Amino acid sequence: MRALVQQAKIHLRRAALGAGRIVGPHGSQQLASAYGLYEIGAWMRDHCSRTPLIVGEEFDVYLVAAERMATASRPLYLEFGVFQGRSLRWWSSHLMQPNAQLIGFDSFAGLPHDWIGDFDKGALATPPASLRRPTRRTRRWLVRGHAAHLRRA
Ligand SMILES: C[S@@+](CC[C@H](N)C(=O)[O-])C[C@H]1O[C@@H](n2cnc3c(N)ncnc32)[C@H](O)[C@@H]1O
Numbered sequence: 001m002r003a004l005v006q007q008a009k010i011h012l013r014r015a016a017l018g019a020g021r022i023v024g025p026h027g028s029q030q031l032a033s034a035y036g037l038y039e040i041g042a043w044m045r046d047h048c049s050r051t052p053l054i055v056g057e058e059f060d061v062y063l064v065a066a067e068r069m070a071t072a073s074r075p076l077y078l079e080f081g082v083f084q085g086r087s088l089r090w091w092s093s094h095l096m097q098p099n100a101q102l103i104g105f106d107s108f109a110g111l112p113h114d115w116i117g118d119f120d121k122g123a124l125a126t127p128p129a130s131l132r133r134p135t136r137r138t139r140r141w142l143v144r145g146h147a148a149h150l151r152r153a
Pocket residue numbers: 080081082083084085086087088105106107108109110111112124125126145146147148
């Protein structure tokens with residue numbers, strides 16, 4: 001087992017080195033994101049025995065989750081990080097229950113610190129006024145605030 005893990009580490013190093021040599025700036029973002037998945041895998045090893053679902057794109061995983069929520073009588077969808085409302089609108093049009101509630105939290109002041117790739121501190125700042133105004137009809141609400149200020153009720 002130990003030898004297998006060693007082999008896997010060597011393969012991973014070789015793959016990362018090879019990828020780094022051929023990808024451009026966008027690729028380095030994908031590599032950073034792959035490293036994020038590696039960290040999640042390490043967390044799962046200690047905390048979770050379920051086999052994760054692997055899908056091609058972000059919206060594929062939303063579709064699986066939306067199917068699971070289809071039978072909920074009063075779904076509550078909380079989104080931490082709204083930006084321009086793309087994913088919040090997706091959920092608004094896929095949670096068909098009329099009494100579903102969707103609440104989006106964001107500082108709208110951009111990232112609090114440097115993130116992966118070219119996303120520096122302050123990137124993704126979005127004045128809420130530039131968002132299509134949520135209404136009672138759309139069942140969406142926006143809450144402005146910094147994640148660190150959210151407290152357990
Ligand atoms: C990647 S964007 C979200 C994209 C969005 N979910 C979509 O699919 O279109 C991340 C958002 O999280 C917000 N954000 C990041 N860290 C935050 C924090 N600590 N507190 C509040 N908002 C934060 C940023 O302002 C930004 O709008």
